[in-house]
Amino acid sequence: MTMEVLPRPTHFEERSGPEIWVDEAIWGHRLHDEQTPWLTFLEFLNVLLAEKVADRALKESSLNSLSYRPQTQLRLRNLVFNNPHIMTVLAEDRSDEMAWTSWLEKMADTAAGLESPDFAYLRDRFETFRDFAAVIRFLQGSAIEGESNKRWSSKFVFPFGPNGLYEDVNVKANGGVTTDRRFFARTGEVLYLMLCRSQRVDELRERLVGKFLENPAPYDGMVRALQGESQLAKTDRGGAFLPCSSHPAFDRLAEDWLAILSLPIPAYDAIPHLVAVTGLNIILYQLVRASEVLGTERATLVCEIVSPKKSVVRDLSADSYQSNNALPQQAMERFIRATTETPQWRAATASDDAAIEVTELLKRIFDWPDLDDEDERSIPPEQLIDRLVDKATVRHKQHVGKVHMTWARAIGLSSRRSSRRVRYAPTDRLLKTLVVTCVPKRIEFKDFLATLADRYGLIIGDHQARSFIDSGNADQEDFSDNARRLEERLASLGLLKRLSDSCAYVENPFQRGEAE
Amino acid sequence: MEGTSSTAAWVRFLRNYGPIPTNDNMYDESIQRALKRHKIRPIVLPAQFRKALLDNFTGIDPVSQIITGTAGDGKTYHCREVWSALGGDEATWNKGAKIQTLSIGQRTLVIVKDLSELREEESAELVASVARDVVEPSPNTVYLLAANHGQLLEKLKTAPDTPAVRRLSEVVEDLLVTGTTDDREVRLNLSDLSRAPAAEMMSHIIDEIGGHEGWAGCDGCPAAREQFCPILENRRRLTGADGHGHFRQRLISLVELSERNGGHFPVRQLLSLAANVVLGHPDGRDGLMSCANVPDIVASGKTDLASVYRNVFGENLNPSRAEKTEPFKKLNLFGIGAETSNRVDNLLVYGADDPVYAEQYEALIRKDSIYGATANYTQGQRAYLEGREGVDRSAFLQLLKAQRQRLFFTLPDELVAAYELWDLTVFRYAGVYLEVAERLKAKQPLPRIALSMIVRGLNRVFTGMLVQNQDELVLATSGSYSQSKRSPLLDELISVPRQGGQEVSLMLNPQGGFDVAVRLMRGEDHRAVRLELSPTRFEFLGRVAEGALPSSFSLECHEDILAFKARLLRETETRRQLDGDDVGEEGQLVLRFIELNSDGRATPRRVMVRS
Secondary structure (H helix, E strand, C coil): CCCCCCCCCCCCCCCCCCCCCCHHHHHCECCCCCCCHHHHHHHHHHHHHHHHHCCCCCCCCCCCCCEECCECCHHHHHHHHCCCHHHHHHHHCCCHHHHHHHHHHHHHHHCCCCCCCCCCCHHHHECCHHHHHHHHHHHHHCCECCCCCCCHHHCECCCCCHHHCCCCCEECCCCCEECCCCCCCCHHHHHHHHHHCCCCHHHHHHHHHHHHHHCCCCHHHHHHHHHCCCCECCCCEECCECCCCCCHHHHHHHHHHHHHHCCCCCHHHHHHHHHHHHHHHHHHHHHHHHHHHHCCCCCCEECCCCCCCCCHHHHHHHHHHHHHHHHHHHHHHHHHHHHHHCHHHHHHHHCCCHHHHHHHHHHHHHCCCCCCCHHHHCCCHHHHHHHHHHHHHHHHHHCHHHHHHHHHHHCCCEECCCCCCCEECCCHHHHHHHHHHHCCCEEEHHHHHHHHHHHHCEECCCCCCHHHHHCCCCCHHHHHHHHHHHHHHHHHCCCEEEEECCEEEEECCCCCHHHC | CHHHCCHHHHHHHHHCCCCCCCCHHHCHHHHHHHHHHHCCCCCCCCCCCHHHHHHHHHCCCCCEEEEEECCCCCHHHHHHHHHHHCCCCHHHHHCCCCEEEEEECCEEEEEECCHHHCCHHHHHHHHHHHHHHCCCCCCCEEEEEEEEHHHHHHHHHHCCCCHHHHHHHHHHHHHHHCCCCCCCCCCEEEEEHHHCCHHHHHHHHHHHHHCCHHHHHHHHCHHHHHCCCHHHHHHHHHHCCCCCHHHHHHHHHHHHHHHHCCCCCCHHHHHHHHHHHHHEEEEEECCECCHHHHHHHHHHCCHHHHCHHHHCCCCCCCHHHHHHCCCHHHHHCCCECCECCHHHHHHHHHCCCCHHHHHHHHHHHHCCCCCCCCHHHHHHHHHHHHCCCCCCHHHHHHHHHHHHHHHHHHCCHHHHCCCCHHHHCCCCCHHHHHHHHHHHHCCCCCCHHHHHHHHHHHHHHHHCCCCCCCCEEEEEECCCCCCCCCCCEEEEEEECCCECCEEEEEEECCCCCEEEEEECCCCCCCCCEEEECCHHHHHHHHHHHCCCCHHHHCHHHHHHHHHHHHHHHHHHHHHHHHHCCCCCCCCEEEEEEEEECCCCCEEEEEEEEEC
16 A cells, blocks of 8 residues: 555644544545535635635645635525515515515514624615515525525525635524534535645636636626625634645646636636536545555446447446445555554554553554543454444445445436446536546547546547456447447537548537637 | 349349448449449449539649548549549559559649558658648649548558648648638648538439439330339339329438438438338348349238338338448438327328328328238228227337328328428428528528527527517526526527617528528627527427427537527627626616516516615
8 A cells, every 4th residue: 555645634623523534544534425516616615715815825835734714694695595585575565665674574583693683784785675586586596506405504606706605504593603514524625625736736726716706707796785794704614634745636637627717618607517527536536545545456437328228338337336336445444454464553462561552553543442442442453443444434334435426426427327226327418528628629539538538537438448348248349339329429419520430529619619 | 034134133233232231332443343244334423523623623723632521422433533534544543553643734633542542651651742742832743632531530640740741630630620721821622522412412313223224124024014013113203203203302301401410421321222212122132122032022912011111211121230220320310100190190090981081091092002002001900990809009000100101201292281291200390491491592581480480499498488589589698607597687689680780590501501690780890690500409499489398308409509698698798898888887786687578578677786
């Protein structure tokens, strides 16, 4: 196992930090399945904004020292997501004056998480109550997670600009506001650190700050009218951790982002593509770190381009999905057990006070067990390791172990369409993202297949599937049919121009001259 | 039987063009051999670029030429035509040197009929000299090179990488993919045979095959005199003799629609299609009849399976083969036979007994005893209607499918509207599409419903609401990303009739199809924003205009139209900047929300926000 694992940061006092430091040591603090790629991107923008205000956007003074103060914008959020009164008031059909009064009274009762819920300032900003209602409806309609049944404090206005950025919180019944990290679970911080540590961070900083923070869409002004002055969190958020100081996965992520950010499209149109490639890169990061722990080859992802009938490629892609899905847990267990092969372990077990030595060794590496726990101190070393594996497995299965499954579905990489098994079967939308990311202007179709394999390990065509064909698990035709289906799909999406049976070009739709 | 008719050899020759495994007549070379053996006059088709090529090479300032296309498009044929027309010796050509040269005045013309024949070092040398000569303003050597797309690119890639070769490659790639290049100093022209209009070619092929001297031998054939010959019958129906003109016309329409949707038919496939139409029968070897098969087929009473209306979709082949074989793959995308309407099925199923349909049933079905009301069909129909125990209904449904296919190709023009001919395909608006294309070419006024249907469809996609506006384009924005399905904010209303520099219209495009063009302001610098309307997009907008939900009908089209909207939004943005319209009062933001009034028209409502 030759991989970089930075030490757990000690400069933050965290009462609620992780009890066992295993998943975090491998992948960072932390990857979380309940935080969708979209919410990861939003959390990232929050970090970026806070750090830009502090004049250190995408600059880490020392590794894993990130500490930032995000916005909370609770006035805005109450208005857009905790405001069931507008329909009632409009239905009463009273004069404008009466409507405002009635609404303000109702709002004063129900707004939460604010010291003084007074929204009277809005009357100066809108000409009529109906206008105000129309604006609120608009913001609800374009919200992220707006349709979901998440709590109101976990819904987000579209990131038109800095005024609409705020962190996920929990607003308690008594009005208290806490950061429970339910949906902003630090995956956005991990993303931020990855980009910080990529080689092309300077170019990225310029583009990101320019596109998302300094030139907001006009609608950011509307958001500002509702929110008024920005509200900030009461304390800084520290504790983010990423275990490597550099990694090819970070550089690839940054390159993908730069490719998208340099397209001649507005910032808001770039976001869905950024979200999708972020999802893909983080899934691959999880897999590649697992391979590093296990000392295995980089994982490949066999993708079926959905065909109407059951095919060999469908089975292989389901197998490939299944084996990749199991990788993180295997890596986690291996990471723990590898300790028993170290000289430190041998020394500890050979010492007179083996129980204490081993406990302390494990504590140093994994932050477990609790040294005051009599019970765990008296267990023999081998059993102690087993117990750690058990505990870490239970914990792993709750969230980190589900990232591959949840995220692959969220970005349209996996599907169960017309099959009982989940497999890699990219959707049209993901394919489009891959084209706009990997194709500078146009490339030959066969080169596109090669690029997807080299860059992401996505196996689609017969050239890339050599190992499956040579081992007799598939015929060349199975994969060449698969590639042909991709060609047809891309053509129907307007992303491919076929010149003849033997020759086709994949084109980036945004770099094509005729589109202008 | 063989000896009784000299047609047999011709039919065998024609068979080789068909969708048979060896597909011998794919290659010019094997055709030449067969022709010599049997003394058959070759099938001659117009070389579409012949005149342009000759004009160029005999002109004062010739430019080098590349001919490309799919295998079977006629590249070799073009080269040979140019060679002989410029005085090249036929015998020299037939010796088959890979690189042939010819002097034209002071210059040398180098002809390579197939780049892929060259060994790597030969092509490297050639590519290097081409790269050198095409940038010369007045070169001593000009070239005529032919290769299919893949080979052409391969040769350029494997040639030694020099700046000149790279420049040549870029220009060739530009010409291949977009049809133009920015690098005008490279004096090179590229003719892509796969972009030549296949509908026109289909017509030539039908004339050429139908009118071939090979058929003359039929006069002495007992099959033709004493009994019935399906091959001859099919030839009649293909060429449009005896009032069968609709077959030809509708087949050409299908080819045209398919081409406009990006499904190209190389000449080879058109020949294969025509051969299959005439000779197809499931009992023939490889699904194609020869003269010798005819008596057996007639005796077995299965002549109806030779129907041209089935053969055109490859139904004489086994289904898995037809599925994989061009051109049937493309033609089957129309769903003809599977799609239908109540009216058509009522006619076909109940027509024999229903007095309302009696007259038309007589004219449209019963009159054609060969492929229409055959004994097979009438018996199946009877059994189906009486619903006797043990009757295999699926067999009749197969027959019904064949009848729908037949009706598509035989319905007379005056009944096209009544029976909604195009409802027999998945493209219900294809009739309107073709009419628009035709009238645009003839510079005639368009059918009135066309533009308003397109505009209504666009408006519904643009706003994500069921709006009725059709005399103005409702350009709406979601405020967030362009691919968002609902757009509650109004950006601009654009007048459809010309007004103040604005106009929405349908216009021909250089590729032979037509676009919807939106003009936002006056002036030469501001070109209209255009979107090509393929039959699929046209259908999509038609269906959306009549009430279908955009994303449930076609996600791809939906995205295309939203991308078109994004382009329009960028354009209005630019225009507002030019006009200085965007400068509002400091600290004020004006929004225009779209509201639907009682008759479903979108109207704007202004909302002002002070920040």
